[in-house]
Amino acid sequence: MAKSLAAEPAGLGRVMSPSGTDYSRALAVRERRFATALLAPAFLALMATTTFPLLYLIWTSVHRMDLAMPFADGFVGFDNYRELLQDSRFWASLAVSLIYTGTTVVLQVVIGLALALLVMGMKRGQGLFRIIAILPVVLSPAVVGMVWRTFMLAPEFGIVDYFAIMAGLGSQNWLGDPTLALVSVVVIHTWQWTPFAFMVLLASLAALPDDIYEAARIDRASAWQRFKRITLPLLRPAIVMVIIMRTMVALTAFAAIFTVTGGGPGTATEILNLYAYRKSFTELSIGYGSALAVALLIVTVLISAVLFAVRRAR
Amino acid sequence: MNMRGQVHFDRIVKMHGNFSALKGIDFTIQPGEFFALLGPSGSGKSTTLRILAGLDMPTSGTVVIDGKDVTALDAKDRDVAMVFQSYALYPHMTVFENIAFPLEMAKVGKAEIEPAVREAARKVKIDHLLDRKPGQLSGGQQQRCALARAIVRKARLFLLDEPLSNLDAKLRLETRIELKKLQRSLGVTAVYVTHDQEEAMTLADRMAVFMEGQIQQIGRPSEVFAKPNSVDVAAFIGSPPMNLIEGRYADGHVEIEGHRLRTSHQIAGSRNVIVGIRPGAMRLEAGGLPATVDLVEDLGDTAVLDLTLGGATLRARVSDGPVPKEGQAVSVTARPEDIHLFDATTRKRL
Amino acid sequence: MIDKRFRIAAVIGISLVFLLAWVFPIVWSVMNSLKTEQDVLAYPPKFLFAPTLAAYRDVLFGSGSILPNLLSSFIISIGTTIVTMIMAVPAAYALARLRVPGKRFAGFYVLATQMLPPVGIIIPYFLILRNIGWMDTYQGIILIYLSFSLPFAIWLLVSYFEDIPFEMEEAAYIDGASRWKTLWRIIIPQVRGGIAVTVVFVFLNAWNEFLFAVVLSGNTVRPVTIAMFNFVSVEQTLWTKLAAVSVLAMLPVIVLGIVAQKHIVKGLTVGAVKGGGRR
Structure with missing residues (x-):
């Protein structure tokens, strides 16, 4: 009986013949077809909005493309890049980018970690910190920039200037003086994003098991030793993660600086990102602006490669 | 009566890369049978069930249900029901909606769904819980809900993947009995995966013992218990497991550690064998093998003795007569028909 | 004893300084938005004053009302959220649950797209939209917003899909459900x-976006973050109105942030946790 059943032609084996075929492949093919249908819209949209623009950007970066003088447009090879290497404003903007990124990231991590440790030790008021910390983080950087530019830093009107006068420092041109302007945009960025570092590190701290600390206490480790030998190593992945994320964001920060100083005074707060924008959309040199954007992409990839290497190390 | 639910596996092979999870599985299950797939974890019993369900597909071979080749058919088109080890109840649906779901998918009319769900729930005694969500049920109630969801559609095959393993010991015994009654009253073919030989022995009409991707033996539980066809099956079935000792057969006798026991086997010539004796078949009688009692596990009505016999360790279960003390020297024997013989090299039954 | 009391006082003091520093710019904006034109210019600054809603009345219902801009912000954010979710939910399910060749690459691709500087996307995108006449249109801005909202949403959703046991799908298949029905009725x-949670963050990111909006906005599409520049010019700043507009721009995201409070760390760190390719 069983033999005759097995010998029957496979009436329902419509995908594959019944003899000697890998049916698990048939199942995989069906699953792949379904997965493709699910993935296709999102991936087409991502290609259209990221991959295609990137290729187009590289194409425009090897062209002269000037919206003000379209008659002179044409292929120029690497001229834009050669010009870029000679361009002192490019190097200055790169320096501002690195200073801006370096200082804001260090400040965020140091203050964020210190506060997280402080709050972790508090018996009451943790909830208040958690709520308040959300506020700056969810705001639009453009609105934050606008509020700081006017109600906080405007000379003889802003509250910061008021406190400066009260403290005997006198009214300062917070956004008009090159050094003060750079300090101001660093402070604004740090103000908005330190809560991010604080929240992430607080969450990681809270996830550390208590018994390690109890064991260390029994081993007579001092508070400083406990921090240096236990907390810091255990927190290292979270700290590196915060550094990576904040570096990426700081390198391409735009809205807050744009609203607060517009890159000024002069080019004192013009980070590379902003320079590429100004070149493209204010001076309408799309080709050269594209080369600047590609340079920014290269810098971003290089820095993240270094940071990912640090993260993988040990 | 119900002639649906015949299953035939023909040379089923399943490869995971270079690893063969199933090395050619053949068996036939008759309609209405309670069939157990028994074996240690990793033996291929769950893979076999998943291939039968259509959740996995074999690398080669044919699966036939009720005379039709279903090897390439998706699970949803096979008309089988399954109870998962984790129950896999849909957490966002009420018990009623959970049980109704298979009917809905089968496009059963609204008017018919309601009574069918109530009927299924009543059979497993959860008809008072229909409005609850799975999260509000106890483990036992969840298990019943999974059962109800499986029986409501009156599918031709009822697949159970270790359905009792998440219950506590007492509940497991109760549910086992109810499960058997339920299957009998429905008359449905059941395929039951378990690693618990006691479960398989008590529930199954027939069982297949799996080891390393192959079926070692198929038969009624009592058959498999009485005549295990290999050393591995003998060691797996029965609790405590069968004593297996190297020895030598000659002329109606086996020689163990220099002592002879009479056996009812008649084999030509003399050869090296593995001798198997169930602990329950061991008798404390004079004139047998001299042994020392190492340890006594007193279970109340019976006692299990750990014995040393030369270099070998044996276990004996005694249920009547005086229980010897630890350290005491005893003489153990077994009736000739209780002695199993396996070939020392092929490890197959002689 | 004195040492301990001093430490507690120091902790409270430092805490208050930081809490105040974080709240103050926001609270100060709210206060200024409730002042009269005279109060706002007073020196020294007034912390106590008779509040008035005049500024809100003016910016909402006066000439040059920002209601169309708020509407614009909502259309952009809601539109982006809907389109993103329609694409991201199936994609995330496939990446989280299905055996697809090249899944690793797909995951890496999603991550890599997040590294592109927005300014590098907007330059070519601007040229394309100019050519097809989609400048200052909602479809144009929503499409480009997908460049950041899609990778984000996919990553966040993958982590939720991964929490569902595989038996769920298998049980549904056994019960006779197709793959689509299983996704729709059992998994989603x-x-x-x-x-x-994903909807909240996608909306929030779309609401806050600025660079693309600056380049692509015009008279039709003009979100509130762009429109607030109407209130500051070289000649004069309309202080109370600017404050009112800022507060209106902050309000939706603060509400959403507090609603999604418990998930905010997950939402902020999505992608980075597993960064560099999955599995």
């Missing part, structure tokens, strides 16, 4: 919470 209802 179980990640409702994750979808809600």
Whole structure:
């Protein structure tokens, strides 16, 4: 009986013949077809909005493309890049980018970690910190920039200037003086994003098991030793993660600086990102602006490669 | 009566890369049978069930249900029901909606769904819980809900993947009995995966013992218990497991550690064998093998003795007569028909 | 004893300084938005004053009302959220649950797209939209917003889909459900919470976006973050109105942030946790 059943032609084996075929492949093919249908819209949209623009950007970066003088447009090879290497404003903007990124990231991590440790030790008021910390983080950087530019830093009107006068420092041109302007945009960025570092590190701290600390206490480790030998190593992945994320964001920060100083005074707060924008959309040199954007992409990839290497190390 | 639910596996092979999870599985299950797939974890019993369900597909071979080749058919088109080890109840649906779901998918009319769900729930005694969500049920109630969801559609095959393993010991015994009654009253073919030989022995009409991707033996539980066809099956079935000792057969006798026991086997010539004796078949009688009692596990009505016999360790279960003390020297024997013989090299039954 | 009391006082003091520093710019904006034109210019600054809603009345219902801009912000954010979710939910399910060749690459691709500087996307995108006449249109701005909202949403959703046991799908297949029905009836209802969290963050990011909006906005599409520049010019700043507009721009995201409070760390760090390719 069983033999005759097995010998029957496979009436329902419509995908594959019944003899000697890998049916698990048939199942995989069906699953792949379904997965493709699910993935296709999102991936087409991502290609259209990221991959295609990137290729187009590289194409425009090897062209002269000037919206003000379209008659002179044409292929120029690497001229834009050669010009870029000679361009002192490019190097200055790169320096501002690195200073801006370096200082804001260090400040965020140091203050964020210190506060997280402080709050972790508090018996009451943790909830208040958690709520308040959300506020700056969810705001639009453009609105934050606008509020700081006017109600906080405007000379003889802003509250910061008021406190400066009260403290005997006198009214300062917070956004008009090159050094003060750079300090101001660093402070604004740090103000908005330190809560991010604080929240992430607080969450990681809270996830550390208590018994390690109890064991260390029994081993007579001092508070400083406990921090240096236990907390810091255990927190290292979270700290590196915060550094990576904040570096990426700081390198391409735009809205807050744009609203607060517009890159000024002069080019004192013009980070590379902003320079590429100004070149493209204010001076309408799309080709050269594209080369600047590609340079920014290269810098971003290089820095993240270094940071990912640090993260993988040990 | 119900002639649906015949299953035939023909040379089923399943490869995971270079690893063969199933090395050619053949068996036939008759309609209405309670069939157990028994074996240690990793033996291929769950893979076999998943291939039968259509959740996995074999690398080669044919699966036939009720005379039709279903090897390439998706699970949803096979008309089988399954109870998962984790129950896999849909957490966002009420018990009623959970049980109704298979009917809905089968496009059963609204008017018919309601009574069918109530009927299924009543059979497993959860008809008072229909409005609850799975999260509000106890483990036992969840298990019943999974059962109800499986029986409501009156599918031709009822697949159970270790359905009792998440219950506590007492509940497991109760549910086992109810499960058997339920299957009998429905008359449905059941395929039951378990690693618990006691479960398989008590529930199954027939069982297949799996080891390393192959079926070692198929038969009624009592058959498999009485005549295990290999050393591995003998060691797996029965609790405590069968004593297996190297020895030598000659002329109606086996020689163990220099002592002879009479056996009812008649084999030509003399050869090296593995001798198997169930602990329950061991008798404390004079004139047998001299042994020392190492340890006594007193279970109340019976006692299990750990014995040393030369270099070998044996276990004996005694249920009547005086229980010897630890350290005491005893003489153990077994009736000739209780002695199993396996070939020392092929490890197959002689 | 004195040492301990001093330490507690120091902790409270430092805490208050930081809490105040974080709240103050926001509270100060709210206060200024409730002042009269005279009060706002007073020196020294007034912390106590008779509040008035005059500024809100003016910016909402006066000439040059920002209601169309708020509407614009909502259309952009809601539109982006809907389109993103329609594409991201199936994609995330496939990446989280299905055996697809090249899945690793797909995951890496999603991550890599997040590294592109926005300014590098907007330059070519601007040229394209100019050519096809989509400048200052909602479809144009929503499409480019997908460049950041899609990778984000996919990553966040993948983590929720991964929490569902595989038996769920298998049970549904056994019960006779097709793959689509299984996704729709069994899986998606179980990640409702994750979808809600994702919606909140996608909306929030779209609401806050600025660079693309600056380049692509015009008279039709003009979100409130762009429109607030109407209130500051070289000649004069309309202080109370600017404050009112800022507060109106902050309000939706603060509400959403507090609603999604418990998920904010997950939402902020999505992608980075597993960064560099999955599995």
